[in-house]
Amino acid sequence: MLYVMGLATALTLLWLGMSGIYEPVVLSLGVISIAITVILATRLGLKDRETSPYHRIIPFLLYTPYLIVEILKANLTVIKAILKPDMDIQPTMVKVKTTCKSDLAKVIFANSITLTPGTVTLRVDDDSMLVHGLYEADAQPEAFEEMDRRASIAGDGRPSKGKGATK
Amino acid sequence: MEFINDVIGVITAPGWRHFVGALLCAIGGVSTVIAAAGVLRFPDFYTRLHAASVTDTLGALTLILGMAFLAPGLLIVFKLILIGLFLVLTGPTSAHAIANAAYTAGLEPIIGKIGLQKAKEEDEA
Numbered sequence: 001m002l003y004v005m006g007l008a009t010a011l012t013l014l015w016l017g018m019s020g021i022y023e024p025v026v027l028s029l030g031v032i033s034i035a036i037t038v039i040l041a042t043r044l045g046l047k048d049r050e051t052s053p054y055h056r057i058i059p060f061l062l063y064t065p066y067l068i069v070e071i072l073k074a075n076l077t078v079i080k081a082i083l084k085p086d087m088d089i090q091p092t093m094v095k096v097k098t099t100c101k102s103d104l105a106k107v108i109f110a111n112s113i114t115l116t117p118g119t120v121t122l123r124v125d126d127d128s129m130l131v132h133g134l135y136e137a138d139a140q141p142e143a144f145e146e147m148d149r150r151a152s153i154a155g156d157g158r159p160s161k162g163k164g165a166t167k
Numbered sequence: 168m169e170f171i172n173d174v175i176g177v178i179t180a181p182g183w184r185h186f187v188g189a190l191l192c193a194i195g196g197v198s199t200v201i202a203a204a205g206v207l208r209f210p211d212f213y214t215r216l217h218a219a220s221v222t223d224t225l226g227a228l229t230l231i232l233g234m235a236f237l238a239p240g241l242l243i244v245f246k247l248i249l250i251g252l253f254l255v256l257t258g259p260t261s262a263h264a265i266a267n268a269a270y271t272a273g274l275e276p277i278i279g280k281i282g283l284q285k286a287k288e289e290d291e292a
Contacts, residue, residue: 017245075225078217079198082205090280091214114259114266117220120213121263122270132213132266132276 006054008038056104056154063108063154070116070147078117081134092136093122096129096144098152105155112147177237188236195230202226212269213276216262223258227251 015030016022081089096113100106110121113131119139123130133139177185198221205218231251235244 017242017249020242071224075198075221078205078221079201079225082201082208082218082221087208087210087281089209089214091211091277093276093278110263111256111259114220114263115224115255117224118217120216120220120266122266130270132216134214134217136279 004038004042007041008034011037059154063150066150067112067115070112074116074118077138078134081118089134090136092133092139094131094133094139094141096131096141096148098127098129098148100148100152101156105152108155109148109151112151113144184236188233191229191233191236193233195226195228195233198222198229199226210281211277212274213266216266220258220262223254223262227254227258 011034012030015034019026019030081087098106098109100109106124110124110129113119113121113129118134120132121129122132131139131144174189177189202218202221205221206215209215209218228251231247231254235247238244238247
């Protein structure tokens with residue numbers, strides 16, 4: 001029941017934000033569509049802890065500033081590499097070990113690596129990832145440890161203890 | 168000409184909001200052009216993907232932030248935030264899908280120094 005309430009609240013906020021017209025007719029249409037969506041989601045069984053991750057919002061918000069700073073730094077590196085007349089890139093492939101346990105944490109970590117320019121995740125395995133980097137010096141496995149730690153905090157809750165929803 | 172007048176009008180409008188918004192939009196536009204140059208300059212598929220991800224992050228996000236500063240109301244800002252969230256979620260996912268597909272298909276990346284650097288080393292050797 002709590003998950004249904006959460007879904008309804010999120011949908012209401014989304015609808016109010018997207019609409020901008022607050023007249024009785026339009027509002028009632030919104031109420032009807034939210035009700036239909038909630039009923040459909042309930043019938044599909046989309047109401048458990050995994051599909052309503054409200055308990056993850058604060059860890060995500062704490063992770064975001066760090067990610068933005070990393071993205072800005074990496075962007076400057078790549079832009080410099082593009083604008084250099086003599087191209088000095090050294091493409092490389094590294095295996096990065098990860099301590100992330102749950103699928104969610106792994107997705108956060110892999111997507112953070114890909115979102116940071118200069119590194120792209122090529123393959124995700126159980127406890128490691130294959131990463132293609134633009135500079136050999138910047139893409140050493142140690143460079144990803146900090147991001148790995150923070151991603152596992154955001155996705156698993158705690159870095160070491162983590163008994164997430166791994167399949 | 169009308170366009171240039173519009174741009175000047177936005178930048179010189181009263182308040183710092185428009186100036187900051189125009190500045191951020193300019194940064195976003197310039198970095199997108201630089202990223203396009205990178206896509207053309209870099210030697211192989213994977214390195215070009217790195218250049219393209221500059222568009223995804225610095226380009227798109229500063230443009231959206233700049234538009235949020237220029238927006239007339241909070242409703243527009245809310246929609247821009249949703250667009251930004253969507254881009255941040257789908258951008259890396261599609262980039263990973265492309266890279267993974269290329270890697271699985273057996274496309275070998277160029278490893279090590281390239282271009283003039285490599286030529287210099289070969290001359291010395």
